[in-house]
Amino acid sequence: PMTLFVATAFIGSKDYLSADEIKFLAHHRLVTVGSHGHTHRHFTRLSESEARFELTESRRILEDLTQRKIDLMAYPFG
Secondary structure (H helix, E strand, C coil): CCCEECCCCHHCCCCCCHHHHHHHHHHCCCCEEEEEECCCCCCHCCCCHHHHHHHHHHHHHHHHCCCCCCCCCCCCCC
């Protein structure tokens, strides 16, 4: 099993997974998709409202894309 943490602003960009690839992986029985923020910003350097946007926007995009509940996240830069 694996967890794929996605920074959603980069979906479809060069060298990143496409929306279709993420959808495919999200429906594989051994793959879980989680958030890695929207733009991969350093959370400890963000205001509360910026951090909230990073989390909610990423979750919204991933849930719309995968049609699955997203309840995992990995902080960019640890």
